[in-house]
Amino acid sequence: MLTKLRNHLNENMPFLKGKKLLLAVSGGVDSIILTHLFKVLNYDITVAHCNFNLRGEESDGDEEFIRQYAEKNEVKIFVTHFDTVSFANDNKVSIQVGARQLRYAWFYELLEKNHFDYLLTGHHLDDNIETFLINFIRGTGIDGLTGIPEQNDKIIRPLLPFSREEIVAYAKANTINWREDSSNASDKYLRNKLRHDVIPVLRSLNPSLSISFQDTLNHIQQAKSMVDDASVLVYKQVVTEGEDKKSFDINKLKKLPNYRAYLYQWLQPFGFTAWDDIYALVTAQSGKQVLTNGYRLLKDRETLLLEPKKNQERNIYKITAKEEEINSPVKLKFQNVTQFSKEIVKKHIHINNQLIKFPLFVRKWQEGDYFYPLGMNGQRKKLSKFFKDEKMSLSEKEDTWLLCSEDKIIWIIGRRADDRFKVTDNTTQILKIEVI
Structure with a gap:
């Protein structure tokens, strides 16, 4: 695995060499192996651990394990504590969403204050399969089927080509200890249910699931790239941009073989979800509109106008x-x-x-x-x-x-x-x- 990762980094992520890297480390096998491998490969690394105070003594045990690991391996470390339950309740979000918001806000704060170049996480191939299935089950466009990106701004995921089986095998072969999160055994969350009940069945049907999935993902990503290219070219023909609005020419839109696909591609980033209502605007009466929290799409004669939603001022x-x-x-x-x-x-x-x-x-x-x-x-x-x-x-x-x-x-x-x-x-x- 070490050789495979070295080749992967040299070929696809050469920009990491010589950079100051912050590693998100929970104590699980993926983040521990990520830290171990980057230490062996002589990268400049520092680890960051979040104690979410969700599992009592177990959470504290994870923190102590990470502290001891960092001391033993002479790796710099940052640790923080969160009152995750209170944060989630105050912001009316789930515990999972609250924990994600807290940790990434802290990670970006560390990046800025300490001048780190990138944040590395231990996401691996199995995480990608689970994410793909979650999006597929809930319903998604092509974006939701392209998987977890290897790079998203300053967030890098070097272990995406590796399955959890490979990572665990490497840890055992090199006598590297890690912590198991007891919540991973619960089927309370959809991700765990897929991990325990669905993916094993898929692997029994196709023992080469990891390879097949990676090939499929590559094909989808290539198709997504073609869609993006076509979308940009057609956009220039159909859309006129103003200072704070975009105007879609309905007559030109109707001449496209599948204008609905283009509308989805162009409007999805603005938070629209009521696609049947949006498609109906094309033939609706002038003045009809579809709203999101921040934008509206308005039918105005032979155009669709996309603009920020306006406050209806009643001031005098x-x-x-x-x-x-x-x-x-x-x-x-x-x-x-x-x-x-x-x-x-x-x-x-x-x-x-x-x-x-x-x-x-x-x-x-x-x-x-x-x-x-x-x-x-x-x-x-x-x-x-x-x-x-x-x-x-x-x-x-x-x-x-x-x-x-x-x-x-x-x-x-x-x-x-x-x-x-x-x-x-x-x-x-x-x-x-x-x-x-």
Whole structure:
């Protein structure tokens, strides 16, 4: 195994040589053998052990075992203690998830504070098989079938090509002791149930399961690479990116042989899971949307708009007569002038200062709002109808602010002024309001 690992590192992970490495060590056979092998191969290693205080004396026994191992083998060590149960309860997560969050937060803290280059874990081939089956059982896309990555940012998993059987055999052959976690014997968790009941049956059906699985995983990873390449090429043809949104051209999308697969590939990273609803958006009425915690996908005529979910602001911002400029929620400049143009311009307006009453207000539009569009001879119009005539998307409507005097709209900011405040030949006080 030592020779096999040396060859694996030289061929696939030569960048580890000469680096400062932190090893996550629980005391189990995989992490102990990981530490032993990297010590024998003369890598610069330090071990880190988490005591989660979940198994009483057994947890303390693991910690003492690691401390003695590190002292005997002259390896530097970090140890920390967690109140895992309290953390999980406070954050409303499972014990397993809580323990994972705690340990990786600590590992990254150690990496940063002590200038380690990489974190190494003892994940092996059997862990990969279990993860594959868990994702398969729960339902997943191709990403969930590609297995545990050998490298994820600064996390490296050098033992993934090795089965637990190989690791245990090496430990016994070299008289290396390790600790067994009693919780691994329980079938309370899905991973353990697969380990004890399912995988042995698979091995009885195929004694070469490890080799077959690794070959299959390689094929899936190659297919995933092809999917990623195709996804990038098609994405450039279909999607237009704005500052904070992405626009998917529905007509181009429909011409793809399997547009659903592309939508899944593009949208899955944003937390979407309601795929039937998303696919239905393609043919849905304009205005329909699907939401995640942070994003929404909106049908807007012939496009799908992906953008961060917006807070529906109900705040009202007051502007006094003394203010010459405001910066929130929109940037406006107020200036008394003596000359003006009758041309309708979206970015600024001229109004009769004597017809407004301070303080002015800036607010979002509401159902039932109406105004008298400048240039329409005093005809009243609902904002909802104005927005429709302007072919504004839901997103654009939500971004629209109104400038008001009392309960009257002076300006749909950046779009249309109200006729009631217009400047005439008899106006003596002209106020110019400009979007900066």
